[in-house]
Amino acid sequence: MATLPVIDLTRPHSGELLEAAHDIGFFYVAGHGVPEELVTGIFEQSRRLFALPPDRLRAIENLRSAQFRGYTRVGTEHTGGSADWREQLDVGPEREALRLGPQDPRYLGLIGPNQWPTELPELRTTTLAWQAEAQRVSLAVLRSLALALGQSPDYFDGWFDEEAAVHLKLVHYPGRQSTEGEQGVGAHKDYGYLALLQQDEVGGLQVQTPDGRWIDATPLPGTFVVNIGEMLEIATEGYLKATNHRVVSPPAGVDRYSAAFFLAPRLDAVVRPLNLPPELAAQSTGVTEDPDNPLLAAYGENALLGWLRSHPAVAQRWWR
Numbered sequence: 118m119a120t121l122p123v124i125d126l127t128r129p130h131s132g133e134l135l136e137a138a139h140d141i142g143f144f145y146v147a148g149h150g151v152p153e154e155l156v157t158g159i160f161e162q163s164r165r166l167f168a169l170p171p172d173r174l175r176a177i178e179n180l181r182s183a184q185f186r187g188y189t190r191v192g193t194e195h196t197g198g199s200a201d202w203r204e205q206l207d208v209g210p211e212r213e214a215l216r217l218g219p220q221d222p223r224y225l226g227l228i229g230p231n232q233w234p235t236e237l238p239e240l241r242t243t244t245l246a247w248q249a250e251a252q253r254v255s256l257a258v259l260r261s262l263a264l265a266l267g268q269s270p271d272y273f274d275g276w277f278d279e280e281a282a283v284h285l286k287l288v289h290y291p292g293r294q295s296t297e298g299e300q301g302v303g304a305h306k307d308y309g310y311l312a313l314l315q316q317d318e319v320g321g322l323q324v325q326t327p328d329g330r331w332i333d334a335t336p337l338p339g340t341f342v343v344n345i346g347e348m349l350e351i352a353t354e355g356y357l358k359a360t361n362h363r364v365v366s367p368p369a370g371v372d373r374y375s376a377a378f379f380l381a382p383r384l385d386a387v388v389r390p391l392n393l394p395p396e397l398a399a400q401s402t403g404v405t406e407d408p409d410n411p412l413l414a415a416y417g418e419n420a421l422l423g424w425l426r427s428h429p430a431v432a433q434r435w436w437r
């Protein structure tokens with residue numbers, strides 16, 4: 118069984134990182150320096166969140182948010198046209214909604230506040246602390262990648278200031294009998310630059326290899342899983358690929374938790390192709406063409422399309 122590479126961020130890793138990002142687009146990072154109490158703390162808060170009574174979760178449902186923030190019930194999110202079997206809390210940068218005029222780009226409507234349950238004040242502080250650490254680690258990986266791609270390490274930095282549209286999700290996958298279906302989340306790519314994932318010990322995350330097989334991203338204590346998003350595929354004209362991945366539902370009686378961070382740029386970022394060194398450019402095979410998932414270079418447009426597609430009820434209510 119093929120396994121994913123481990124990149125240790127405490128020692129030189131440029132060549133290894135480039136190989137992992139090019140060959141499969143999915144790898145583990147160790148030596149990331151995220152404090153252990155935050156790693157355990159985020160799952161503890163997450164368990165408390167999803168154990169709240171249904172009416173308390175409904176009070177922070179994402180249907181109440183034009184910015185797609187808040188709680189999503191099991192079965193209401195769709196990937197590849199089928200319902201995902203997971204519940205989640207979507208969190209973005211904590212900002213006031215803007216007052217927009219008819220000339221403003223629609224995607225600016227994605228800026229706005231989060232929804233937090235009043236009965237769990239620690240959820241907010243722990244989540245925002247975890248978000249800051251996840252952003253630090255992902256940016257470190259992105260800088261190493263920029264360097265390995267023949268750019269200056271700060272090449273991408275301008276798009277990742279305090280207005281970057283980063284996003285995180287606390288996710289709970291309830292177990293079920295395989296006869297009831299097995300789509301925890303359906304096969305998809307992530308649309309930022311990089312995604313960073315903390316998973317518990319249950320397993321179920323699978324990654325598609327270039328030849329179409331699915332391999333397990335087995336939980337590895339002390340690591341995060343990092344994967345390439347669509348924006349890096351565009352920026353490298355396919356030298357790096359946004360890789361398909363999915364989660365298989367845990368068996369009945371088992372619960373799986375994960376925390377996912379998506380390193381996204383400012384909404385007004387426009388992704389331009391990098392000037393790759395010739396030996397890398399020679400291996401760029403172009404951006405994947407998928408009529409169901411057109412990749413737009415304007416980040417805000419791409420992000421809005423993704424949100425509208427995966428949360429049809431929110432789209433219907435706020436974005437008609």
Ligand SMILES: O=C(O)CCC(=O)C(=O)O
Binds near residue numbers: 286307316322363
């Ligand atoms: O929960 C996981 O392990 C993966 C989640 C994921 O891929 C996503 O939400 O984009």
Ligand SMILES: [Fe+2]
Binds near residue numbers: 307
């Ligand atoms: Fe994903």
